[in-house]
Structure formats: C-alpha cells, structure tokens
Amino acid sequence: MMGAPYTFQIKNPEELDINELESFCAFVKGGGQVVSGVAKRLKEIGKVIVLVRLANELAAVGALKVPMARYRSNVFKSAAAVEQPTDYPIELGWVVVAERHRKQGLSSQIVKVLLEVSDSEQANVYATSDVEKGAMHRSLERNGFVKAGAPYRSELDNDRLQLFVRKRFPEPH
Numbered sequence: 724m725m726g727a728p729y730t731f732q733i734k735n736p737e738e739l740d741i742n743e744l745e746s747f748c749a750f751v752k753g754g755g756q757v758v759s760g761v762a763k764r765l766k767e768i769g770k771v772i773v774l775v776r777l778a779n780e781l782a783a784v785g786a787l788k789v790p791m792a793r794y795r796s797n798v799f800k801s802a803a804a805v806e807q808p809t810d811y812p813i814e815l816g817w818v819v820v821a822e823r824h825r826k827q828g829l830s831s832q833i834v835k836v837l838l839e840v841s842d843s844e845q846a847n848v849y850a851t852s853d854v855e856k857g858a859m860h861r862s863l864e865r866n867g868f869v870k871a872g873a874p875y876r877s878e879l880d881n882d883r884l885q886l887f888v889r890k891r892f893p894e895p896h
C-alpha cells in the first residue's frame with residue numbers, strides 16, 4: 724500500500740451523509756476511543772472531520788472538537804498541567820487508522836491537515852493520547868505538540884492518558 728493515492732476530505736459534521744456518519748462512528752468505536760454516543764458527541768462538540776479514503780474505502784478518520792469548558796478544564800487539572808485550559812479551545816482527537824492502512828504515516832498527515840484548519844483560525848489546540856499509543860505521540864510531537872503535565876487516569880475507561888498542547892505557529896514576518 725506504500726505510496727497509495729489517499730485522498731483527504733475535510734467536512735463539517737453536519738455535512739456528513741448517513742453512510743459517512745455511520746462509518747465515522749464505527750471507526751471511532753473500533754479505535755476504542757469513546758465507549759458510546761459518538762454520533763451525539765459529534766453533533767454536540769464536533770467541529771471539523773477529516774475522512775481519508777483509498778478509492779472508495781474509508782481508511783482513516785480524525786477530528787477537531789470544541790469541548791465543553793468544564794470537561795476541558797478537568798483534563799488540564801487531571802494532568803496537573805501548568806498551561807491554562809482557556810488558552811486551548813480546540814481538541815484534536817478521534818484519530819483512527821484502519822489496521823491495514825497503519826504504519827504509513829496517515830495519523831501524522833491527519834494531524835497536519837487538521838492543524839491547517841485550526842491555524843487558519845489562529846487557535847491553540849490540545850490533544851490527549853493513551854500513554855501506550857507511541858505512534859500517536861510521535862504524530863503529535865512531529866506536528867508541534869509538546870507534553871503538558873503528567874499522565875493521568877481517564878475517567879471514561881481507566882486508560883492512562885498524556886495531555887499534549889500546541890500553540891499555533893507564529894505567522895511569518
């Protein structure tokens with residue numbers, strides 16, 4: 724699959740048709756990231772969705788979200804981060820690559836594409852990632868994220884999560 728012509732499509736959640744919505748939810752559940760209610764959460768906090776396809780096959784997904792202020796501040800508190808949650812209005816997440824499309828740099832490209840959107844809005848972004856997910860850490864760090872605070876236990880599923888933050892790159896002078 725090396726060098727395969729993947730296409731990256733950016734959509735607002737309300738632009739997803741029923742098939743895309745179902746596939747997106749199935750991907751996120753399959754990636755073990757949200758236990759239930761993906762469609763509802765997508766509607767409530769989803770901002771931008773990226774769909775990666777190889778021909779007609781959905782290969783990977785990712786998203787930007789605008790989490791509730793209280794949820795976001797709990798994350799920063801749990802991580803004991805010195806950074807202020809109010810400085811990071813957007814969360815990057817729901818990044819899932821189908822197994823047979825892994826290890827080709829797709830997660831890294833998804834992060835890059837999503838950051839182009841947040842950068843265009845001059846927004847700082849945070850993300851959380853399971854401490855076991857080395858590939859996701861690498862993709863985040865490659866794209867300018869740095870670790871904030873210390874690993875903490877997720878209330879949702881008891882995974883150990885690491886908080887990452889990324890300040891929007893300064894505009895070139």
Ligand SMILES: CC(C)(COP(=O)(O)OP(=O)(O)OC[C@H]1O[C@@H](n2cnc3c(N)ncnc32)[C@H](O)[C@@H]1OP(=O)(O)O)[C@@H](O)C(=O)NCCC(=O)NCCS
Pocket residue numbers: 754755756818819820821824825826827828829830831832851852853856857858859861862865
């Ligand atoms: C985690 C996941 C998104 C990674 O996707 P991927 O497209 O296979 O990752 P990439 O090919 O972009 O790899 C990213 C980088 O991590 C590196 N990497 C791979 N496995 C690694 C590991 N175990 N430890 C450290 N680095 C690793 C890769 O070499 C690559 O580095 P490079 O950019 O310098 O070449 C994918 O495995 C997945 O969907 N898992 C299930 C859902 C999930 O856990 N999502 C993340 C939520 S925290």
